Amino acid sequence: MSEQVSVSVDDAHVERIDEVAERCRAAGMDVHYVLAAVGMITGSIESGDVRTALGALPGVAAVEQQHTFRLPPPSSPIQ
Known part of the structure; x- marks a missing residue:
């Protein structure tokens, strides 16, 4: 699973x-942006x-995992 x-x-x-970015690609990263x-x-x-x-x-100062947050839809009873 990708991270x-x-x-x-x-x-x-x-x-x-x-x-x-090219060095990152060469190291195995799929660069998106x-x-x-x-x-x-x-x-x-x-x-x-x-x-x-x-x-x-x-040239790399830090590598951090991105976190994704999802909110329930507005019609959901839990907000």
Whole structure:
């Protein structure tokens, strides 16, 4: 099962975020979005080993799991 992650790019590499995204792809991340304005790369990975590899890449400040929250529909009795 794949895991959704966000990669924070360190300040020294923000201007070269596309290079960091390529390194993430090479490490096994399926890159969905490169958000240059905020220094983030989002995507999915298949294992914790890939998360560890991403964290060791030059230019990566942090790798965090994305969390999804779903609210019940407005007509639901529980709000």
